[in-house]
Amino acid sequence: VITIDDGFKSTYTLAYPILKKYNLPATLFIYTDFVEKNSSSLTWKEIREMMQNNIEIGSHTLSHCNLLRYKENEDYDKYFSRIKKEIFLSKEILESKIGEKVKFFAYPYGVYSPLIKNLVIQAGYEGILNAHNMNNTINTNPWSLNRQNVFGNISLNSFVKILNQRPLNTSQIFPYDGIIESNQLVKIGAILEGGNYDAKTLSMKLGGAKVKFDFNPENREISFTPDSLKPLIKKSYIVNIT
Incomplete structure (x- = not known):
């Protein structure tokens, strides 16, 4: 659409x-x-x-x-x-x-x-x-x-990649979608549904910038926690996991 x-x-x-x-x-x-x-x-x-x-x-x-x-x-x-x-x-x-x-x-x-x-x-x-x-x-x-x-x-190749991007289904996201969170060191992430995932094929972006994330293959949790030396600034963030 x-x-x-x-x-x-x-x-x-x-x-x-x-x-x-x-x-x-x-x-x-x-x-x-x-x-x-x-x-x-x-x-x-x-x-x-x-x-x-x-x-x-x-x-x-x-x-x-x-x-x-x-x-x-x-x-x-x-x-x-x-x-x-x-x-x-x-x-x-x-x-x-x-x-x-x-x-x-x-x-x-x-x-x-x-x-x-x-x-x-x-x-x-x-x-x-x-x-x-x-x-x-x-x-x-x-x-x-x-x-x-x-x-x-945007290039044609990039556009084709967008069309072919495989959505990831999640059983849980944290913090809750759209929540206003005052903690600038809050853990951000999701539990991915079903299947086996290779951390090397996953990507996580915060506000459009790639971040170094943690991935637990046992419960399929992918997450990012801001460093105390570099906390989140007070703004709205969109998190992308692909």
């Missing part, structure tokens, strides 16, 4: 003609405040036109804000009300403008927490897309669908 985020005009002028020519379906994740904002934005007319040619529309919130971040002097109640509005109202606006049900939601910047995830589910979406740079399997949870980031400078 091809996905394109935000709602830039180039989606209509560059991507859409190619998708239409080859009859390729795609999903556009739109943040509604950006539509018709300036000359770089899509218009509702363009969005509706693309929908007639295998293009589905999903929500990317109202303003493309980082849903984890509090605004200055914002307490929990105000924060909760604001992010709920971002998730719920964006769906309502899109559905009123395009005349179809909006089924999928993509986290801005790929960041989220259990609270945010639950709000998306409560809003009535049928699936959530993250930015974990992993492929999906038939067993992938619809509330945690993976996506691969593909940028303009």
